[in-house]
Amino acid sequence: xxxxxxxxxxxFRKEGQNVTLSCEQNLNHDAMYWYRQDPGQGLRLIYxxxxxxxxxxxxxxxxxxxxxxxxxxFPLTVTSAQKNPTAFYLCASSGQGARDSxxxxxxxxxxxxx
Amino acid sequence: AxxxxxxxxxxxVVEKEDVTLDCVYETRDTTYYLFWYKQPPSGELVFLIRRxxxxxxxxxxxxxxxxxxxxxxxFNFTITASQVVDSAVYxxxxxxxxxxxxxxxxxxxGTQVVVTP
Numbered sequence: 001x002x003x004x005x006x007x008x009x010x011x012f013r014k015e016g017q018n019v020t021l022s023c024e025q026n027l028n029h030d031a032m033y034w035y036r037q038d039p040g041q042g043l044r045l046i047y048x049x050x051x052x053x054x055x056x057x058x059x060x061x062x063x064x065x066x067x068x069x070x071x072x073x074f075p076l077t078v079t080s081a082q083k084n085p086t087a088f089y090l091c092a093s094s095g096q097g098a099r100d101s102x103x104x105x106x107x108x109x110x111x112x113x114x
Numbered sequence: 115a116x117x118x119x120x121x122x123x124x125x126x127v128v129e130k131e132d133v134t135l136d137c138v139y140e141t142r143d144t145t146y147y148l149f150w151y152k153q154p155p156s157g158e159l160v161f162l163i164r165r166x167x168x169x170x171x172x173x174x175x176x177x178x179x180x181x182x183x184x185x186x187x188x189f190n191f192t193i194t195a196s197q198v199v200d201s202a203v204y205x206x207x208x209x210x211x212x213x214x215x216x217x218x219x220x221x222x223x224g225t226q227v228v229v230t231p
Contacts (some may be wrong), residue, residue, distance in 0.1 A: 009135050033217050041207055042118070042221030043159075050215055058218070067129065090159065094217045105159040 002027045004106035008089050011111045013085075015092060021076045021109045023091035031063035032097065033103065037088040046089075049074055053061065085113045117141065118208050120222035127196050127229055133192040135225045137206030142168075145203075145211035148182065148189045149219065153203040165189065196229045203227070 004025045013019045025032065031050045037045040045058030049068040063082025068074055074093075078085045088110050092103040120140045127133045150162040151158065163173065165182050174182050177194045193200050203226050207219040 031215060031217050040123070040223065042120075042207075042223045043219070044221070045218055048215055048217060056214070090158065092158075092159075092217065102161045102164050102220065103159075104161070105151075108157045111155075 002089055004093055006018050006089075008109060009107065011109055013111070013113050015113055016080045017113075019085075019111065019113075020079055020102050021078065021089055021111070023074045023076065023106060024041075024072055025091075025093045025104075025106075026032070026072060026106060027093055027095070029093035029104070030071070031093060032068070033092040033094075034064075034066065034074070034076045035090045036060070037090060037108075043090060045073055046049075046076065078113075085111060087111060088100065105111035118222035119219040120204075120206055120207055120225050122225045123168075123223070123225040124228065125229070129197060129231050133193045133196050133200075133227060135193075135204050135206070135227070137189045137191065137222060139187050139189065139208045141187075141208060141210050143210045147209040147216065149205075149207040149209070150180065150189075150191050151205045153224070155202070155203065159205070162191075166191070172203055189192070194227050196227075198229050198231055201227055201229045228229065 007022045012060050033048040034046040037041045037043050049055035049065040052111040090108045094103050117140050140184050146167045147163045152160040179192045181190045203224045205224045206222040
């Protein structure tokens with residue numbers, strides 16, 4: 001079945017360490033996105049990529065980095081510069097002509113930094 | 115400024131009751147999309163509906179119905195005859211034409227729906 005795979009489901013890190021969250025899709029979608037969710041809040045956009053080797057900052061990009069070397073993959077690195085990294089991270093993708101294709105979301109990665 | 119407002123933080127109902135979730139949005143664009151997503155306890159977001167700004171026709175899908183009113187900038191969602199499986203957080207979201215990507219959604223804070231037997 002086509003879909004978006006995020007791994008791992010739970011991730012624990014010590015403060016000061018960088019951590020990379022995986023996102024893989026087999027939907028042949030061009031655009032991919034990373035959203036962050038905090039308790040009691042809606043999702044906020046971190047980064048997005050509309051084609052391979054290109055990506056743009058979203059609303060809360062500070063302390064994060066991404067790469068888009070392959071169409072299927074859009075990993076997110078949470079750096080030590082991110083002040084409040086503990087959150088639920090959701091990856092999403094959409095097809096060409098996204099106005100006709102709603103976002104498909106992965107199951108998320110819950111990151112805890114202590 | 116908050117572009118999507120879901121004023122109800124949590125709604126608790128007994129099974130078979132109807133529940134209406136409010137969503138008010140703000141945009142200067144004449145072309146935009148509105149969405150509803152469901153987030154069950156497992157965490158993934160499940161797409162429910164997309165409505166474009168030029169289509170104000172209300173929609174019904176099974177026990178779900180949506181009321182889009184541009185005059186009041188609202189896109190409310192009703193679950194009829196609620197069931198325990200409807201327990202989840204529901205998000206309303208907005209995508210505006212002025213952005214370079216339709217996948218850049220502005221989400222409301224979500225409404226937690228609790229349905230008890």
